[in-house]
Amino acid sequence: MKALRFYAPGDLRLEDVPEPQCGPGEVKLRVRNCSTCGTDVKIQHNGHQNLTPPRITGHEIAGEVVEVGADVNATHGTDWQVGDRAQVIAAVPCGECHECRKGWMAVCQNQTSVGYQYDGGFAEYMVVPREVLKVDGLNQIPDNVGFDEASAAEPLACAINAQELLGIEPGDSVVVFGAGPIGCLHIRIARGVYDVGPVYLVDVNAERLAMSADAVSPDETINAAEVDVVERVMELTDGRGADVVITATSANLTQEQAIAMAARNGRISFFGGLPKTDPTITCDSNVVHYRQLHIHGANGSAPAHNKRALEYIGTGQVPVKDLITRHVPLEKVLDAFDVVKNGEAIKVTVEP
Structure with missing residues (x-):
């Protein structure tokens, strides 16, 4: 499959990589949209301390379930099925530390992130790790919400977190x-x-x-x-x-x-x-x-903020469709980064 991998600051490569395999505690997605933000551009030029190369980047993700690990639904009390449409959290709390137990998952001291410690969404397929499923971080997309809109739920969740405070x-x-x-x-x-x-x-x-x-x-x-x-x-x-x-x-x-x-x-x-x-x-x-x-x-978001974001988009309280002003194919993902860097669009989404 095609994927964008980070090797070093200034060295991002769109290349052919093996399609990821879905383990028993994981869910595999066909990525439909992975939107971009200023953080992606920062990573492109500066890297990140939590990102170990080579790593597939991209953290504003929506896609279609193509495989459900054998243990997933029984372990988490879910009912994920092939063909479901899903949005993925980016910031992944541990669910166990003092902050998480207090309900402050946005400031989890053991937080990991999709696109940093785990391969992200600038790819044709990705595996949602068990750490995301453990904290209920894979969300059903409402029927009236497009994949592109759902990919904007992650940054929307961060803004929701800030305003709730x-x-x-x-x-x-x-x-x-x-x-x-x-x-x-x-x-x-x-x-x-x-x-x-x-x-x-x-x-x-x-x-x-x-x-x-x-x-x-x-x-x-x-x-x-x-x-x-x-x-x-x-x-x-x-x-x-x-x-x-x-x-x-x-x-x-x-x-x-x-x-x-x-x-x-x-x-x-x-x-x-x-x-x-x-x-x-x-x-x-x-x-x-x-x-x-x-x-x-205001630091990121919790899984619950992502659910609220999808709800607000679905009810029309917070429209996002018109803010996504540029759609680009995965083959032009680096062009998308330039558009973001130059401020030539409001929101740019990549469509593998």
């Missing part, structure tokens, strides 16, 4: 930094699930702002390369500041601006991680103290 209330004003696919998903969740008030989308790239604004229609776009973002948000909120600020970008400055623009009792999500070479910001602690701000980290 924020205590968002109807009518809240929301600022989202980052006009990429994650920023668009955050806007869709905030409106479709939490019924927020005005939403403002911030970026420094005018073309990306325009592209995303066409899709998700924020109440206003703010080009941070042209105006003082904090000043503009204060104007838009009559001097109060934003109730909720989400930084879906890896820029240090946005986190500092988020603190400066947050309203009293404002909630902030540091959704995008910062570069490991420059991970610090300047925080005016008195602003946090006197405005009684709530600053939350």
Whole structure:
């Protein structure tokens, strides 16, 4: 079969590899869609400490069951059948550590990941490992949801995790930094699930702002390369500041601006991680103290968030179909990475 394998930073090869064999505790999928994200591009250029080459990458996966291991259904109380349509979690909690027992599976201390420790979805076939099945991480795709939409459930799950931590209330004003696919998903969740008030989308790239604004229609776009973002948000909120600020970008400055623009009792999500070479910001602690701000980290998702993501897509609360603006065959997967890197599409999906 064809598969994209990582050998070293800058060395990804689309090559013929043996089709994986399904063990008794595993499920084999025919991959229908594996969508791409900025993390795939980072891996392409920098590798990852948890990724041992050669490794098939890709972690936003939806496919069709072609084989069910003999022990799977009896062990997990499931009823997987050949022909079922399934979505796969990316972050795999152990289910046994202190955090998992507390229900905090998104921050499992023993977390492994599809496309890192296990072969991923940039391939014609993949095997869902027993570790995924153990934590109920293989999900039935609703009948009215396409494979491409289901592959977007994984990043949607991460955004759901972040927003569930924020205590968002109807009518809240929301600022989202980052006009990429994650920023668009955050806007869709905030409106479709939490019924927020005005939403403002911030970026420094005018073309990306325009592209995303066409899709998700924020109440206003703010080009941070042209105006003082904090000043503009204060104007838009009559001097109060934003109730909720989400930084879906890896820029240090946005986190500092988020603190400066947050309203009293404002909630902030540091959704995008910062570069490991420059991970610090300047925080005016008195602003946090006197405005009684709530600053939350957000790390990936739990299996339950993936199920909610599929539910939201299926009910239409959080549409994603129109955000998938580029479909490419597996043979052009490296071209897809370039599209993501250059911000030429909102969401790009690969179809083996």
